[in-house]
Amino acid sequence: MIEVRFHGRGGQGAVTSAELMALAAIAEGKYAQAFPSFGPERRGAPVQAFLRISDTPIRLREKIYAPDVVVVLDPSLLATANVKAGLKPGGTLVANSAKPVSAVRGECGFGGRTAVADASKIAEEELGVPITNTTMLGAVMKAVGLIEPSSINEPLKERFGRIAEKNRRALERAFAETIIEE
Amino acid sequence: MADEGLVPWRQLALGMAMPEAGSSKRFNTGDWRGKRYPVTDREKCIKCGLCWIVCPDMAYLPDEQAEGFYKWDSYYCKGCGICIAECPKQAIEWREEKEEDKYGPACGS
Amino acid sequence: MARRVGLEVSLACAEAAKLANVDVIAAYPITPQTHIVEHLAELVADGHLDAEFVPVESEHSAMSACVGSSAAGARTFTSSSSQGLALMHEILFIASAMRLPIVMAVANRALSGPLNIWNDHSDIMAERDIGWVQTFAENGQEVLDLTLHAFKVAEDARVCLPVIVNMDGFLLTHVIEPLLMPDQAEVDAYLPAFAPQQRLDISKPISMGMVGMPEVYTEAKKATLEALLGSYEVVKEHWAGMAEQFGRSYKPIETYRAEDAEVLFVTMGSLGETCMTAIDEMREQGLKVGSVRIRLWRPFPVEDFLAAIKGAGGLIVIDRALSPGVPAGPVATELMGLLYAKGLKVPVHNFVAGLGGRDVTREDFKKMLQKAKDAFAAGGEMTCEMVGVKE
Numbered sequence: 001m002i003e004v005r006f007h008g009r010g011g012q013g014a015v016t017s018a019e020l021m022a023l024a025a026i027a028e029g030k031y032a033q034a035f036p037s038f039g040p041e042r043r044g045a046p047v048q049a050f051l052r053i054s055d056t057p058i059r060l061r062e063k064i065y066a067p068d069v070v071v072v073l074d075p076s077l078l079a080t081a082n083v084k085a086g087l088k089p090g091g092t093l094v095a096n097s098a099k100p101v102s103a104v105r106g107e108c109g110f111g112g113r114t115a116v117a118d119a120s121k122i123a124e125e126e127l128g129v130p131i132t133n134t135t136m137l138g139a140v141m142k143a144v145g146l147i148e149p150s151s152i153n154e155p156l157k158e159r160f161g162r163i164a165e166k167n168r169r170a171l172e173r174a175f176a177e178t179i180i181e182e
Numbered sequence: 183m184a185d186e187g188l189v190p191w192r193q194l195a196l197g198m199a200m201p202e203a204g205s206s207k208r209f210n211t212g213d214w215r216g217k218r219y220p221v222t223d224r225e226k227c228i229k230c231g232l233c234w235i236v237c238p239d240m241a242y243l244p245d246e247q248a249e250g251f252y253k254w255d256s257y258y259c260k261g262c263g264i265c266i267a268e269c270p271k272q273a274i275e276w277r278e279e280k281e282e283d284k285y286g287p288a289c290g291s
Numbered sequence: 292m293a294r295r296v297g298l299e300v301s302l303a304c305a306e307a308a309k310l311a312n313v314d315v316i317a318a319y320p321i322t323p324q325t326h327i328v329e330h331l332a333e334l335v336a337d338g339h340l341d342a343e344f345v346p347v348e349s350e351h352s353a354m355s356a357c358v359g360s361s362a363a364g365a366r367t368f369t370s371s372s373s374q375g376l377a378l379m380h381e382i383l384f385i386a387s388a389m390r391l392p393i394v395m396a397v398a399n400r401a402l403s404g405p406l407n408i409w410n411d412h413s414d415i416m417a418e419r420d421i422g423w424v425q426t427f428a429e430n431g432q433e434v435l436d437l438t439l440h441a442f443k444v445a446e447d448a449r450v451c452l453p454v455i456v457n458m459d460g461f462l463l464t465h466v467i468e469p470l471l472m473p474d475q476a477e478v479d480a481y482l483p484a485f486a487p488q489q490r491l492d493i494s495k496p497i498s499m500g501m502v503g504m505p506e507v508y509t510e511a512k513k514a515t516l517e518a519l520l521g522s523y524e525v526v527k528e529h530w531a532g533m534a535e536q537f538g539r540s541y542k543p544i545e546t547y548r549a550e551d552a553e554v555l556f557v558t559m560g561s562l563g564e565t566c567m568t569a570i571d572e573m574r575e576q577g578l579k580v581g582s583v584r585i586r587l588w589r590p591f592p593v594e595d596f597l598a599a600i601k602g603a604g605g606l607i608v609i610d611r612a613l614s615p616g617v618p619a620g621p622v623a624t625e626l627m628g629l630l631y632a633k634g635l636k637v638p639v640h641n642f643v644a645g646l647g648g649r650d651v652t653r654e655d656f657k658k659m660l661q662k663a664k665d666a667f668a669a670g671g672e673m674t675c676e677m678v679g680v681k682e
Contacts, residue, residue, distance in 0.1 A: 019467050026297035026469040033468050038323075038409060038461035038648060059564040061462045062652040191510035191517070196451060196488055197390035198503060198511045203496035 001054035002146060003064045007083050008073035011043040013133030017071065018049040020137060020159065024151035025053045033058050046081050053146055069144050072096060072108075073132045075120065084110035094143045094178075096120060096132050101181040115143035117178040126170035127163075134160075134167040138174030149175070211239045215261035218276040224251060226273035233265040233274060293471040293537070300431040301326035301464045303472070304370070304396050304456075307438035309340045310478040311394075314365035314485070317345035317356035321375040322408045323460035324398035328370055350375035354382035354393075361391035361453075362499050364490030366442065369393065372460055373400035373414045380418065386453045387422030388515055389500055392445030392485075393453040395423075396438060398460040399560065399611075401647040409648020410460040412559065412611035416621040422515055424454040424522050425589040427559045429545075432470040433586075434458045436539060439473075443482050443529040450522045451488055452515075457588070459561040461648070473537055481536040523590050543592035544599045545584040548574060552581030554660060554667070555600055557608040559585045559622065562644075562651055566609075569656035580660055585622070593629060605638040605667040607659055611645045619675040627673065638667050644678035655679065 004021070008014030015036045022034035030053055037048040050064045066086045072078055072095040087093065089112060096119035097104045104116050117139040119132040126135070134156065141149055152171065156164040195201050222233070229250035234242040241259035242252040266274045298306070305327050308316070316335070318328040334340040343360075347353045350371050361367040371379060376397055386393055401407040402414055415425070424444055428434040434456065441454035458464060489497060503511045527543065534540035547567045549555055558566050563584040573580050583599045583606075585592075600606060610620025617624060623641035630637055640663035645651040655678055666674060 022467045023297040026295070029295075031469055032297065033466055035461075035466040038465060040408070058468075059568045060653075061459075061561045061565045063650050065652070188506055189510060191513040194507070194510055194514050197388065197499060198501050198507070198514070199389075199489055200498035200501055201489070203498075 001052055001056075001058065002069065002144070003067045004051040004053075004069040004071060004140075004146075005064050005067040005086075006049040006051070006071045006073065007077050007081050008047055008049070008133070009043075009077070010041055010045045010047050011131075012073050013131055014047055014049040014073055016159065017073070017133040017137060017140075018051040020134070020152060020155045021051050021053070021140070021147060023155040023158075024147045027154060028147060028151050030055060031058050033060075046077060067091060069094065069140070069146075070110075071136060071140055073119070073136055075099075078104060078107040083108050087112070092144050094136065094139050096136055096139075101179060113143075113180070113182050115139055115178050115180040117174045119174055122170050122173050122177065126173060127166055135170040135174045138171035138176075139178040141171075142175045142178040143180055210257060211260040212241075212255075212257045215256075215259060215279070217279055219256065219259060219261055219279050220254065220263065220266050220274045221277045222252070222254065223273045223275070224248075226271045227251060228271055228273075230270060232268050232270065236264050236268045238262065238264065293473045293477065295469055296472050297467055297469050298431070298472070299326060299465065299467050300434050300458065301398070302330050303431050303435045303470055304438055304458065304464075305330035305334070306472065307435045308368045308394075308396075309334050310473065310475060311366065311368070311439060311442045311482055312484075313340070313342050313368040315343045315345065315357070315360035315367045316369060317347055317353045317360065317367070318369045318371070319347055319350050319353045319375060321350070321372045323400055323410070323464045324370045324372040324375070324396070326464065327396055327398070331368075350378040351382060354379040354386065357393045357395075358382060358386050358389065358391055358500075361386070361393045362389065362491050364485070364487040364492070366446075366485040367391075367393045368395070370396040370398065372398040373402055373408070376414045376418060377402060380421075383418060383421040383423065383453075385500065387519075388511065390451040390488075390515070390518065391453055392442070392451055392487075394438065394441040394445055395453065395455050396434075397455050397457050398464045399457055400460040407647040408460075410462050410611075411646045411648070412457075413613065413646075415455070415457055416612040416614070418455075419589070419621065422452070422519055423589060424450070424452055424519065424526065425457060426454070426526075426587055427457045427585065428463065429561055429563045429584065429586070431463065431466065431468045432539065433541070434463060435470060435472070436533060436537065436541070439478060439482060440526075440529055440533055440541075442485075443532070444522060444526050446485055446487075447522075447525045447529070448488055450518060450525050452518055452522060457560060462561045471537075471539075477536060481532060519590050523587075523592065526587055526590075541586060542595065543585075543587035544595040545586060546599050547582045547584070549581035549583060549599060549603070551579060553579040553604045554581075554663060555603045555606055556580070556582040556656065556659075557585065557600075557606055557622070557626065558582060559588065559611070562609060562611070565651060565653060566656060569653035572653060573657060573660060578660065591625070591629075596626075596629070597633060597635075600637065603637060605640065605663060607663045608639055608641045609645075609651075609659070610641060610643045613643055613646070613677075619673065623673075623675065639673045640666050641673065641675040642678050643675065646677075649679060651678070
């Protein structure tokens with residue numbers, strides 16, 4: 001079982017990120033859980049979303065305390081949200097940042113495997129809005145796999161309809177542009 | 183407590199519904215009346231119908247034989263006197279009821 | 292054919308109501324039930340479900356409208372939570388006394404105060420005695436299945452009682468997970484159209500909701516009580532029917548690795564899943580522990596429970612609500628009364644955990660086991676302890 005924690009700000013789509021990945025995994029025949037950090041929904045406030053993917057049924061209703069993967073959708077959270085909390089030493093941090101990996105590591109204090117994509121820039125260029133949730137999925141898939149790249153297409157179409165294609169392009173660009181350092 | 187007159191639980195209708203319409207028609211509230219009953223003086227009556235409106239047991243109904251007046255029904259009148267208290271013309275007053283009068287012709291005004 | 296889908300559990304509940312082809316939904320939105328009624332409102336507005344959606348101004352009105360529509364012979368669904376359920380309180384008794392087969396999904400949530408929108412069972416524990424059939428779901432599939440099952444039980448001529456399906460707020464309602472969604476033909480085969488035993492009909496008038504004088508109130512309560520107790524067999528029968536139709540079987544009490552267990556956890560709702568995983572981990576350490584999960588809460592399945600705990604050296608009963616001023620939480624209080632009535636001297640250790648959204652983890656189960664084992668070994672009295680209180 002792989003456990004993922006997403007950090008974002010209310011309105012950036014962290015919950016949607018977790019949902020889309022879960023739906024893609026379920027469509028592959030896997031087991032998955034996606035859930036928000038339960039509570040009031042407030043635009044701009046730091047939020048978390050959680051994702052579990054497993055080959056066997058998941059029988060757990062506790063939060064994720066020791067994630068294998070942490071995804072940060074908003075660069076400003078790297079230094080402020082304690083994103084590395086509980087992240088397994090062998091785990092992976094996937095961050096949205098315009099800075100190099102070394103700077104990202106410095107900001108969040110995690111020295112392990114780190115993947116960085118400038119998702120804000122990609123989203124701005126491909127979608128025209130700085131909403132990085134689908135873009136960052138490309139970085140996640142590049143860094144840790146989790147699902148087959150094609151599995152995300154159907155959930156994207158379901159969720160975004162006619163703008164699904166734009167989101168897919170943003171995702172693919174991030175997949176290509178993500179820089180990973182072990 | 184003695185259980186005479188109680189209905190066994192298995193015999194109650196589902197949800198204690200009353201599976202029959204208008205069963206209250208059989209409810210003889212006139213039996214509760216004491217030794218007096220209300221009588222309307224139709225000379226004073228202005229046919230306003232307030233007795234019909236305020237009566238809690240529908241003991242007044244429009245009189246089919248005399249248009250505009252209301253006919254008193256001894257079967258339902260429980261002798262509460264609300265009609266007497268509310269009549270704007272004091273056209274209704276108590277009359278002593280003799281045992282032989284009960285439900286008899288003297289009761290119909 | 293059923294489809295394997297990924298779906299938020301709230302939506303699975305709403306889809307179950309749609310598959311049941313409900314006629315009337317009267318509901319007021321409240322966190323964490325909101326997505327259930329939002330989705331149903333959408334389905335009705337978009338023409339996917341031919342039903343009346345009554346957007347009432349309060350939960351008191353929601354349940355009152357449900358009483359009216361069910362009495363008129365409409366298949367009726369509603370959903371609520373916490374303060375909303377509390378606001379329905381007085382009408383809940385009326386619905387069962389009038390023998391109306393309303394189905395309600397309750398997204399379990401703490402009661403204020405302090406104001407709290409997160410999960411526990413204090414809302415439903417305040418409604419134990421309303422005379423409804425009540426089940427507790429463990430996961431999304433159960434939410435879907437128990438909702439369909441609820442209509443089948445409620446409308447059965449031998450029952451004619453309202454049914455609540457309890458699902459943990461957020462912990463279930465807001466989770467996307469895989470489940471098997473049956474198709475309409477399968478559901479229709481399991482759940483035929485509603486054929487009310489009696490209804491308000493101007494061409495054949497009856498009166499419902501009559502006053503019950505002292506001369507008849509006791510008999511009326513007895514009749515409703517017997518119907519609730521009698522629903523036990525019907526509940527099981529329709530679970531058997533569900534196994535036949537959908538291939539998933541349910542029991543009033545579920546056990547997990549209980550056969551040779553020295554100590555058994557007793558849980559309700561989604562906590563059962565974390566409990567099972569914790570048990571697997573504890574078993575690896577050689578600890579003989581298992582679990583018992585109460586799926587049917589009302590009528591309480593006494594014999595099933597006693598059979599499930601047979602041979603256990605001790606019970607750890609987890610309550611997700613407080614019963615202030617008595618020695619244990621509401622579930623433990625009931626179970627201890629039951630054990631006493633049956634002359635069983637099984638030691639019970641009660642924990643109140645997961646109040647107002649406090650997470651209950653595998654580690655918590657391990658700590659609870661250690662504490663309970665120490666208490667059992669010391670032969671001490673039953674104790675009730677709140678888990679994780681910061682002193």
